[in-house]
Amino acid sequence: MSDFLNDPPTGLNARPAADPARAGQAPGWEQSVLEKMALGLVKEQRTARRWGIFFRLVFLAYLLGVTLFAVSWFVKDDVMPTGDLAARHTAVVSINGVIDTGGNNSAEIVNRSLQAAFKDEQTAGVVLKINSPGGSPVQSGLIYREIKRLRAKYPDTRLIAVVEEVCASGGYYIAAAADEIHVDQASMIGSIGVLINGFGFTGTMQKLGVERRLYTAGENKGFLDAFSPVDPEQRDHVQGLLADIHQQFIDSVKTGRGEKLKETEEVFSGLIWTGAQSLGLGLADKLGSVAEVARDEFEAEELVDFSRRKSLAERLAKRIGVELGQSFADGFGSSIAGPSWQ
Numbered sequence: 001m002s003d004f005l006n007d008p009p010t011g012l013n014a015r016p017a018a019d020p021a022r023a024g025q026a027p028g029w030e031q032s033v034l035e036k037m038a039l040g041l042v043k044e045q046r047t048a049r050r051w052g053i054f055f056r057l058v059f060l061a062y063l064l065g066v067t068l069f070a071v072s073w074f075v076k077d078d079v080m081p082t083g084d085l086a087a088r089h090t091a092v093v094s095i096n097g098v099i100d101t102g103g104n105n106s107a108e109i110v111n112r113s114l115q116a117a118f119k120d121e122q123t124a125g126v127v128l129k130i131n132s133p134g135g136s137p138v139q140s141g142l143i144y145r146e147i148k149r150l151r152a153k154y155p156d157t158r159l160i161a162v163v164e165e166v167c168a169s170g171g172y173y174i175a176a177a178a179d180e181i182h183v184d185q186a187s188m189i190g191s192i193g194v195l196i197n198g199f200g201f202t203g204t205m206q207k208l209g210v211e212r213r214l215y216t217a218g219e220n221k222g223f224l225d226a227f228s229p230v231d232p233e234q235r236d237h238v239q240g241l242l243a244d245i246h247q248q249f250i251d252s253v254k255t256g257r258g259e260k261l262k263e264t265e266e267v268f269s270g271l272i273w274t275g276a277q278s279l280g281l282g283l284a285d286k287l288g289s290v291a292e293v294a295r296d297e298f299e300a301e302e303l304v305d306f307s308r309r310k311s312l313a314e315r316l317a318k319r320i321g322v323e324l325g326q327s328f329a330d331g332f333g334s335s336i337a338g339p340s341w342q
Contacts, residue, residue, distance in 0.1 A: 089302040090294035091117035091126045099135030099143075099170045107142035109308050114146060117306040118154045125298035126159040127290050128178060134169025137194060137245055144252055147177035160297060162290050163187045168272055169194075172283070173249055176256030180297075182288035183275035189283050192253060193270030194245045196238060199226050257282060 093113045099105045117126045128147075134140070151159060161167070161178035168191035175181050183189060202212075212227040223234040250268050254261060261267070261282040278284040288296070295301050 085120065085122060085304060087302045088122050088124050088300045089304040090290075090298045090300045091120060091123045092129055092290060092303050092305045092307065093117055093126065094129045094131075094305070094307040095171065095174065096129075096131050099132055099139050099174075101136060101139060104307075104309050105132065105135070105139070107139045107146070110143050111146040113306045113308045114143075114150055114159075116308075118150045118157055120304075120306075123157060123304075124300035125157060125293075127293055128159060128161045128175070129164065129290055130161055130167045130171050130175055131164040132168070132171035133166050134171050134173075134191065137170060137173075137249070140170035140173040141248070141252070143174045144177045144256075147174070151177075151179070158297070160293050162288065162293055163189060163275065163284070173252060176253045178256070180285040181278075181283070182286045182293055183278060183284045184289070185274065185276040185287055187275035187278075188272050189275060189278040190267070190272045191270055192246075192249055192268050194242050194249060196224075196242065198224060200230065202227065202229050260285065 093110065095105050095110060097103065097105055103109075114126070114128075117123055147159060151157075158179045159177075161175035161181045163175065163181065163183040164187065166188045167175050167181075167183070168188060172190060172192065212225075214222050214225060214228060216222045220234060220237075222228060223231065224238065246268075253268075254263070262280075264281075267281055267283070273281060273283065275284060275287065279287070290303070291301070294303060
């Protein structure tokens, strides 16, 4: 009997011997492993779903871009022209915003609009509607000269500049080429000047213990670098450039306004004036709006808008060109913006 009791159990009542590999593990470890596997699977599914959404969005954006580009390619002009071309009309060309190379106020765009307005046989007169703080001296000068050319080519067609909110700097440079300038008494006029602006960080860098390392080929290549001390000779050179461009501005205003202009140092100092004040200074001729000019000056109340606008395809192509040009310029260390009439 004692031998039977001391023998290991067999049959149905026998318990399996402990697995040496699982010895020392806490109860419930199997459930913990399963939970970790499930969480890992959920994370993998979430990651896969997010990447799937990302690639679908990229594809949709690409498809949308291609579609817009294809559609806009056949629509070169968003507005060119609008109105009753059959009736005797006043042609309107607008300059709204900053005058620059890449936008709708570039010389290329504005000049083509002006050419179409003057060429139209039903045009009684042209209104150049201006609401601009200024911009590029080059683009402003190109538009100024084209107005002069068109006025000489079509001597019987008058061009009157009508100022709404602002006609400053490059905007006024352009207006000076018109036969007359009409304003509202609260318009902002003038700012006959030119500037180049920037910042200097040399003192800040010294306080922070930052050393500027600039390598150039050409002793003046890095002039006006914001992180280098100002060189007096380079500063004088830049001031000379500004004075030269400023004199070009002054000469053009004098030529355009003629004897109507009251030439004083203040007029050419860069100050801005109200429309009411500009009349007394000879910077403007009359008070009037586009509708008033069409009715009273041209006797053609029908307005036809000849303002051209770049299509989406043109804007995209221009933007790509600008980005490539900027990348090229950055590679050669271009560190200064062009002069601005703003």
